[in-house]
Amino acid sequence: MNLPMLLSLILLLPLGSAVVIALFLRKRGNLAALLSIMVGFTVMALSLYVILTSYNPARTVYPAGSPESSLPSAAMQNWLGMAGPVWAEASHHWLQFGDYVFAMGFHFNNLSALMLLVVSFVACWIQLFSAGYMADDEGKARFFGGLSIFMFSMLGIVLADNLVMLFVFWELVGFSSYMLIAHYYTTDFANMASKKAFIVNRIGDLGFLLGIVWCWDHYGTVRLSELENIIGYHPGLVAGGAATGIGLLLMCGFVGKSAQFPLQVWLTDAMAGPTPVSALIHAATMVAAGIYFLARVFFLLPPFTLHWIMWSGAAMTACAGLWALGQTDIKKTLAYSTLSHLGYMATAVGLGYPQLAMFHLAMHACFKATLFLGSGSVIHACHHEQDIYKMGGLRKKMPITAATFLLASLANCAVPFFSGAYSKDSIISAAYLKGHDEGLIYYGVYALVLFGALCTALYTCRLFAVVFLGKARSEEAEHAHESGASITIPLIVLGLLSLAAGWTVYDWKWAGGLMTGLIPSGCAQVFLGGFSALEHTLEEKGLGHGLEIINVIVVLAGLAASYAFYGRSAAAGDPLAAKSPGAFRVLERHGWFDDVYDWYVAQIQQHFCDVLAALDKLAIQFGGGQVCAGGLSGLAGALLRRATVGSIHAYVYWFLAGVCCYWFFAVR
Amino acid sequence: MSAFLFYFFSLLTVVAALFVVINRDAVNCALCMVVALAGVGAMFFLLEAPFLGVLQIIVYAGAVMVLFLFIIMLLDETARHRLRISEINLVFVCATLVAMAGAALWLAHQYPSVAQLPKVEPMPTDQNPMAYASASKAFGFGLFTRYLLPFEVAGFLLLIAMVGVIVLSKRPEQIEANPAEPPRR
Amino acid sequence: MDTGLQAYLTVAGLIFAIGFAGVLLHKNTLIIYMCLELMLTASTLALVAFSRFYGTMDGALFVFFIITVAAAEVAVGLAIIVALYRRRRTVQVDELNFLKH
Secondary structure, X not given: OOHHHHHHHHHHHHHHHHHHHHHHOOOOHHHHHHHHHHHHHHHHHHHHHHHHHHOOOOOOOOOOOOOHHHOOOHHHHHHHHHHOOEEEEEEEEEEEEOOEEEEEEEEEEHHHHHHHHHHHHHHHHHHHHHHHHOOOOOOHHHHHHHHHHXXXXXXXXXXXXXXXXXXXXXHHHHHHHHHHHOOOOOOHHHHHHHHHHHHHHHHHHHHHHHHHHHHHHHHOOOEHHHHHHHHHHOHHHOOHHHHHHHHHHHHHHHHHHOOOOOOOHHHHHHHHOOHHHHHHHHHHOHHHHHHHHHHHOHHHOOHHHHHHHHHHHHHHHHHHHHHHOOOOEHHHHHHHHHHHHHHHHHHHHHOOOHHHHHHHHHHHHHHHHHHHHHHHHHHHHOOOOOEHHHOOOHHHHOHHHHHHHHHHHHHHOOOOOOHHHHXXXXXXXXXXXXXXXXXXXXXXXXXXXXXXXXXXXXXHHHHHHHHHOOOOOOHHHHOOOOOOHHHHHHHHHHHHHHHHHHHHXXXXXXXXXXXXXXXXXXXHHHHHXXXXXXXXXXXXXXXXXHHHHHHHHHHHXXXXXXXXXXXXXXXXXXXXXXHOHHHHHHHHOHHHHXXXXXXXXXXXXXXXXXXXXXXXXXXXXXXXXXXXXXXXXXXXXXXXXXXOOOOHHHHXXXXXXXXXXXXXXXXX | OHHHHHHHHHHHHHHHHHHHHHXXXXXXXXXXXXXXXXHHHHHHHHOOOHHHXXXXXXXXXXXXXXXXXXXXXXXXOOOOOOOOOOHHHHHHHHHHHHHHHHHHHHHHOOOOOOOOOOOOEOOOOOOXXXXXXXXXXXXHHHHHOOOHHHHHHHHHHHHHHHHHHHHHOOOHHHHHOOOOOOOOO | OOOOHHHXXXXXXXHHHHHHHHHHHOOEHHXXXXXXXXXXXXXXXXXXXXXXXXXXXXXXXXXXXXXXXXXXXXXXXXXXXXXXXXXHOOOEHHHOOOXXX
């Protein structure tokens, strides 16, 4: 089988699984779970097979010795260095509107290979975890069907070769996210949360759709490969108002899906879904799809857009880190952590290093999935108790969960030699470099991300200390015990990866060069070049070690302070809330964004609508409209009522009149 | 001879059609209808399409009209309801009839009178298999080459119609036994 | 008048017009339905005439399909009329005015 066929198989298998579950297995939860998990592992195996067998190190972006004049612009060369050569391209005409052809196809390069690997790998382990976690759930079949349809849509985003197809799958992902958040649909909160997620995403997607339309109007195509060509050879096109507008509108899609400022409010509420869903969709893959999208169309983003992404990302890093300290729900704490890490990735894109963003995306997928699954294991063991101040002392009762959670926590706060450290430290260094090179104001970005790193250490250590150390704070925590193999095996696999996945940067090749560290070379190429180039630049300017030492000091200081503050307390409440309730409340309300939006809808939007309604009435009643509109509609109503006589013969005459009119226009 | 036959059958058909319209009794209507349909069938023969002519007489004048007669007798409505026409309605109908007949005549004369009739072979030739031919082999060839898909669809349509008729003619009691059915007036 | 294309089309048009007048005149659904069939037959006559005078088979083949579909249509239509009669105890269109406002 050739590559496009294999990719189609990867894409369509989850769809098939979803269809079979929806049609035949709705009442048979166990069979549905089995099918979905088998498909998940098959997709993972196929992806690995594709990436390992189709990777060809000799394949280059340009043919060797191509003349200088035929190379694309420098910025595009830089981007191509990340995205790599195209492995396969296939396209199938689907619809044609005038001269616009809507195609469905694949555009597969190193970048998509990395994302494909992340999605399929994390997803299959999380599905295995779900089998244990959802064992006695009534809607098991619905849940696994939802996971399958999510897999299908996510893989569609990864493989799409044009923006319209990408948008279609983008919306499908939104739908499956909605469906899975509302899994416990008997609770009001889950229903509200799913609606909120859906509506907030729509706001971003409206901009995205407009951006696609404008992109088609401005560049004449929405196919990624053609856009690459156009902009590669005419870099001047990405300047001026239209290009900036397109960049900003496309960014709206990212802002909605990746929950960035100002649309971040949906992500924490989305934790109402089952924990595996939070792990897969709202931490590891779907929210990261926004970053992947930015990396994929990075060449379309003009400087102004990048600045916006950089500043909002950096601010989100710091704010979300702080807000995480004010949460007592274990999943909400992790949700803010996800926001903060998405902020890191956005900052990296904004700084002009999409490579590092993709690197952090891959690492984050491993350790954040582990953290969420660990929290899922804890919640499962404590009979669906999510308040961390009702847990405690779980270290001895759940040793595997505790150990893997520790590994992932250390990766989360970027302790050296854990996977998170490599990607996060390089982003922080890149921010410093921007300040060093381009002016004082950019040190602000550095300060924000460094503060974010400090907050990460604070809330991570708080979470671990409160949940796993100390003594049990409730009956449930007292009797908790380790769950079965289907829960612990994914924890161990992903936990080990969150320790070791980052070692790829040491460029240790094996299996005949097909693997670099623990990642297939084809995928690792995405970030290795950018990473080593950054290291090299830092080395040249003599900044490398200094920055690393600052990072380590910040992280260790954060851990120590947090342990000192939270580790000792055995009380059934947050020490910060006890000592400074005001400060805790500020953090808990996470910047009052929800309140502002509530106020906006209730006070401004509602009043605006009232004003419109009043104007409407005014125009009709006093503008002479009543006579006119009332008379006209009354007349039309009377005529139509006359026409509706209930007699077939009358209708036949009407029909004849219609035919005569038609004939008159057609023959004329 | 052929001109005589054409005038004979066209007169027969038009008169029979008129009787269908002016007859007050449904059974008489149906019998006149049989004559009109058979007349059209005869004209198919004159147009050298004997296969269609036979089909018209068997299916239309035969099967379909028998069905009509059965239903007319089954319902037996005619005894109670004789056709009563108001004058105003009659004026409308006559005006429509005249207008349409005029339009038909005018339209018919828009077409050129073909002086040289294409020669009709009894059998389709290999050079031009879709040319007009009188043998039913020509129909067979056309149906199974260019019109294979419509042919299959037509067959399927007949099946669906059969199922539909069975469903429609179930006794109402049986339908009401179904609890999912909404209550009837 | 020669028995050319025009002659056949004239006859077809006349039958069509007569059928239409019958549809307008009658109140019994069954007779209206018969007149509709008459109009359909008129159109098939025109099709066969065109087919014959232009020397291609397509029109005649189309008539074959029309006869097939008409047979199916009559069966279903009559079944609907019978169902209607069972429900309303009448097939007179002036009594079937439930669409009236």
